[in-house]
Amino acid sequence: MLLPVRPLAGLRAPLAWPVLPFATALFFVATLAWAQADARPATESAVAAVLRWAPLIFGGFLFNVLVSVLSMALGTALGFPLGLLLIAHRRPSRAVGWALTQFFRNAPWLVLLFYVMFLLPFELHIGGVTIPLPSWAKAVLGLSLPVAANVAELLRGALHSIPEPQWSAAHGLAFSKLQTIRLVILPQAIRRMLPPWMNLYAILTMATTLISIVGIQDGLTITRAAIASDARPELMLPLYLFLLLLFFAYCYPIARATLMLERRLQVRG
DSSP: OOOOOOOGGGSOHHHHHHHHHHHHHHHHHHHHHHHHHHSOTTSOOHHHHHHHHHHHHHHHHHHHHHHHHHHHHHHHHHHHHHHHHHTOSSHHHHHHHHHHHHHHHHSOHHHHHHHHHHHSOSEEEETTEEEEOOHHHHHHHHHHHHHHHHHHHHHHHHHHHSOHHHHHHHHHTTOOHHHIIIIIIHHHHHHHHHHHHHHHHHHHHHHGGGGGGGTOOOHHHHHHHHHHHHTOGGGHHHHHHHHHHHHHHHHHHHHHHHHHHHHHHHHHO
16 A cells, blocks of 8 residues: 655645754765865865855855846846737737747847857947947846746736736726736735746846857856865865855745745735
């Protein structure tokens, strides 16, 4: 007789809050101990080496956070009008919105990043004015394109989830469609799309390490340079894990807040 296996999703979510950070920190301590045991005699200790590089890696991580915030802001600003195109009355408008959303949503993020980085010029000349385009600005634009497509899809789903009587009541008050969306539907839709929007931001934050591939100095680039500078292979795991812990400490509370907000909205809904 086979016993039913309880799925992982059935585990109580509050249990993961104290266990996961503790387990991750314990693994980091274990890698430090392993690196110290594997170090050559008369060399700097693994703990001292990690502490020496920690401020620089943390500074690179803060740059990743800055890129994620700017990319999310720009992607959200571009995604809202794109999402409204998806529910437009006119079929050509819906077709354009659907094509842009599907293309940028399904294209690999790294490919979009490469195209934006190498197709855009280093500076723009507009009316005799030269506007520089630094690499980090192009990286923000490249990451914002898939974010915009995902935000557009989130907005479309949130707008369609609003009950039909809400639309009918607004039409009964002689609101135009734009007024109906702006004054009645959109405030409710934003409330519903907030949890997946937060989840998308956490995914974007972890994906910002892609900018290291196109030559931008971020946390991953600095970590790689630290390992090459010391020429100590045993430091590879502790230093990379230190960067992972920084991302974990930043993204995990966002994921937990997303789950709690989702439950709260479901109860109120």
